[in-house]
Amino acid sequence: MTRTVEELHAEIADLRARLEDREQALASYRDQRYALESALEDLATHQEELRAQNEELRAARQFNEAMVARYAALFEGAPVGYCIISDRRAIVTANRGAARLFEAAVSDVEQKPVHLFIHPDSHATLTRHLDKVLAGQPATDEIRVMGREGREVDCLIQSRPNAGLEQPDGGGDAGGAWESEAVVRRAGDPEVVRSCLTTFNDISQRKQAERALADSEVKFRNIFTLAPFGMMTLSQDGRVMETNEAVQRMLGLSALELRGMTYRDLLAPDTTATEAYRLSEGQPRPGWVEVFERELRGRGDRRLMTRVTFAIMPSDDGFGVQGLVIIEDxxxxxxxxxxxxxxxxxxxxxxxxxxxxxxxxxxxxxxxxxxxxxxxxxxxxxxxxxxxxxxxxxxxxxxxxxxxxxxxxxxxxxxxxGAIKPFRISRAIHAARTLVDKQFRDDNIVLEVDDRLEGIEALGRQHQLEQVLVNILRNARDALLSAEGQRLLNGETPRVRVTAMPLEDGDRLSIVLLNNGPCVSEEVRSRMFDPFFTTKSGDQGTGLGLSISLAFINEMGGTLGVANTDEGLAFQLVLPRVRQTLRVAQGHIAAQVQAADGPGDAQAPPEGQRPHVLVVDDEEEAAREIAAFLEAVGYRVTVALNGQQALEIHVTDPARAVITDLRMPERDGHWLIDRLRAGGQTVFIVIITGQAARSTKELERLRQRADALLRKPASLREIMKHLQAGVPEAEAARRSAE
CATH class of the missing domain: 1.10.287 (Helix Hairpins)
Structure with missing residues (x-):
């Protein structure tokens, strides 16, 4: 069958159309595949993202759970009490700290009204506190908690309101309340219940400390005000801020007069107040305390020697320092x-x-x-x-x-x-040796003295140093004769050696008293100079000898120590020496009263030129002997046996010099001196007395009453020295006659 060309063309066109449809369908399939592949890729990406998010969520949940557990542990184990209190004043959650304060278990505390655990006296305070907090404001108050056993505890409570949150389905319990900011949720109730987190902090010890501090402040104020010794506070620049009545009585100044005065104003002139300088410079830290002896000045010419305890303490503002001064008369x-x-x-x-x-x-x-x-x-x-x-x-x-x-x-x-003055150390050593020498010889104790201090002087009282040396020497004798001393010596000769020499610095001297008797323990050595401490029996020692000896040596500016040595026990006295350049005044006096060679060296001047000397003593034999001596050296002398007789002679025949005793019948020497000083004439007065003065002050007063003071038995040469210095007319007349 033959087809036509037209048919073929039509078939070809149909095939082309079908091919185009197939190509279009293939293109559509290709687009769908691409979209599907893209979707699959996006899905895989989303799956990875979801997986990562799930991991993050899981980690976050674990972290949150750990934090919840941690904070729950902190909440439970906190040393203070924590409670979540609802708006109905009930305790929703409590930790163990709160339970301890309330003397109950946690389960017995939760869901109970908080007022059950608060002392009735603090109920009103707690109500006001919770009203304020549940109104949205934080609050802090002090209340008294009362536990179930009756224990009362002072607490500081601090509360803050909690924010409300939506209640999730299924309700919650107390633990859930803590996990969501302690907001209370009740099952079936859609509303958010307001609550607060309250802290109970035990402040009993702090309150006790505050009460003790307040009591201390009251006691200190009473001590400051009523203390029998003086107290004052000073600013950092040394000005008086507060004084007590004792200071005011001591100084004769009122509080108003003392306020604003400086510490230096109260000190005697020429006093170096190192303590005031330290206070002003702020050099010592608070807590520094030092003791001084200071002479203070009061109203007018009032002076008093005091013992000052000077302390530096923080000022009231805490940024500086101030002084506290305790004054003891x-x-x-x-x-x-x-x-x-x-x-x-x-x-x-x-x-x-x-x-x-x-x-x-x-x-x-x-x-x-x-x-x-x-x-x-x-x-x-x-x-x-x-x-x-x-x-x-x-x-x-x-x-x-x-x-x-x-x-x-x-x-x-x-x-x-009396006043201290220079004296020769060697004389004191010689006097002390003389006083104990017989006892030592009777007890077969060898006393050796190596004195290299000839002419060297110290400042003090000679008889005090003699007393110190005698005390130590007698203690050495007692130790050597004790049973322990005899046992240690074991036939060896008991020996005491005194060594006195200048020290290498040239400004001090040393006296060492060493005995070969027993040593002492460290405890005894450390207490030897304490008052009333003695190792002797009660009838052999008072325990005051070494204590007073230490005071004497310290007063001279020296030191007294004791040490155990290989040879025995040694006491060492160290004293500052007096330089000769400091004795100008004594040299001047010595030049005025040079010694006379004797009565045969002077020739009697003519009768009309001889000065009249009146000798007054109820011991007529002594008075006549003095008169004969003075007549031989050029004086005209009259003798009287009492003050009344002497004054009658002086009125009719004025004397240029009067040599008088003090204790006499009828009128004594004091009465006579008063009358002679009251007269208009100048009379040189010499007192010769055997009366022992009761104190050195009394002795000084006697010296001030007379031009010269001699003690019985008096030396004729000493009398001559003073008359030559005080009545030089006889010497001038003798030279004129020559």
Missing amino acids: MTERRELETRFQHAAKLTLLGEMSASLAHEISQPLNIIRLKAEGALERIKRQGFDPERAERGFAAIDEQVVRLFEVISYMQGLSRRDT
């Missing part, structure tokens, strides 16, 4: 110390009575033997001038020795209230 204390020292000296005088009696009896025995021997020789052999001169010289030497013993006894019996 030392007048009574000094008097008591003087009494103790005087009692100890009298005790020492009693203990040394045997030695002193020997030192007195020996010179008297020699004097008696010399005098009786001379009288017998004159009767049998006639007068031998040379032998008589030697005998009189020996008697004079023994009188000097006797005078030294009496002077020492008078010094011990006298209170030490």
Whole structure:
């Protein structure tokens, strides 16, 4: 069958149309495949993202669960009490700290009204507190918690309101409330219940401390105000801020007058107030305390010696410092110390009575033997001038020795209230050795003295140093004679060695007293200088000797120490020496009263030119002997036996000089001196007395009353020295006659 061309063309066109449809369908399939592949790729990406998000969510949930557990543990284990309190004033959740305060288990606390655990006195405070917090404001108050066992605890409560949240389906419990900011949710109730988180902090100890501080402040204020000793506070620049009544009484100044004065204004002139300087500079930290002895000035010419305790403490604002000054009047204390020292000296005088009696009896025995021997020789052999001169010289030497013993006894019996002055150390050492020498020899104790201080002086009172040396020497004797001392010596000769020498610095000197007896323990050594401490039995020691000795040495500016050595126990005194350049005044006086060679060196001037000297003494023999001596050296002398007789002679025949005793019948020497000083004429007065002054102040007053003071037994040469200085007319007349 033959097809036509037209048919073929039509078939070809149909095939072309069908091919185009297929191509279009293939293109559509190709687009769908591409879209499907893209969708699959997007889906895979989303799956990865979802997987990553799920991991993040899982990690976040684990973290949240860990944080919840951590905060729950902190909540439960906190040292303070935590409670979640609902708006109905019920405790929804409580930790163990709150349960301890309430003295109950946690289960017994939850769902209970909070007022059950609060002291009735604090109910009103707690109600106001919760009203404020549940109104949306934080609050802080102090209340008293009362546990079930009755224990009361002061607490500081701090509360803050909790934010409300939507309650999730299924409700929740107390644990869920804590996990969602402690908001209380009740099952079946769609409303959010307001609540607060309340902290109970036990402040009992703080309250006790505050009460104790308040009590301390009251006590300190009472102490400050009513204290028997003076107290004042100073600003950092040293100005007085507050004073108590004791300070005002001491100084005679009112609180208003003292306020604003400086600390330096209250000190005596020329006082270096190092404590005030330290306060102003703020150098020492708060808590610095130092003790000083200061002379304070009050109203007018009032002066008083005080013991000042100066303390630096923080100022009220806490940024600076201020001073606290405690002032103790030392007048009574000094008097008591003087009494103790005087009692100890009298005790020492009693203990040394045997030695002193020997030192007195020996010179008297020699004097008696010399005098009786001379009288017998004159009767049998006639007068031998040379032998008589030697005998009189020996008697004079023994009188000097006797005078030294009496002077020492008078010094011990006298209170030490006078001024200190330079004295030679060697003389004190010699006097102390003399007083104990017989006792040491009787007890077979060797006393060795190596004195290299000839001419070197110290500043103080010589008899005080003598007392110190005698105390230590007697203690050494007691130790050597004790049972322990005899056991240690074991036949060795007991020995005490005194070594005195200048130190290398040239400004100090040292006296070491070493004995070969027993050493002492560290405890005894540390307490040896404490008052009333003694290792002797009650009838052998008072325990005051070394304590007073230390006070004497300290007063001289020195130190006194004790140490155990290989040879035994050693005491060392270190004293500052006095330079000769400091003694100008004494050199001037010495130049005025040069020693006379003797009565034979002076020639009597004519009768009309001889100065009149009046000798007054109820011991007529002594008065006549002095008069004869003065007549021989150029004076015209009249003798009176009492003050009344002497004044009558002076009125009719004025005397240029009067030599008088003090204790006499009818009118004594004091009465006579008062009348002589009241007259218009200048009279040179010399007192010669055997009366022992009760204190050094009394002795100084006697010296001020007269131009010269001599103690019995008096030396004719000493009388001559003072008359030559005070009444130079006789010497001028003698030279004119020559």
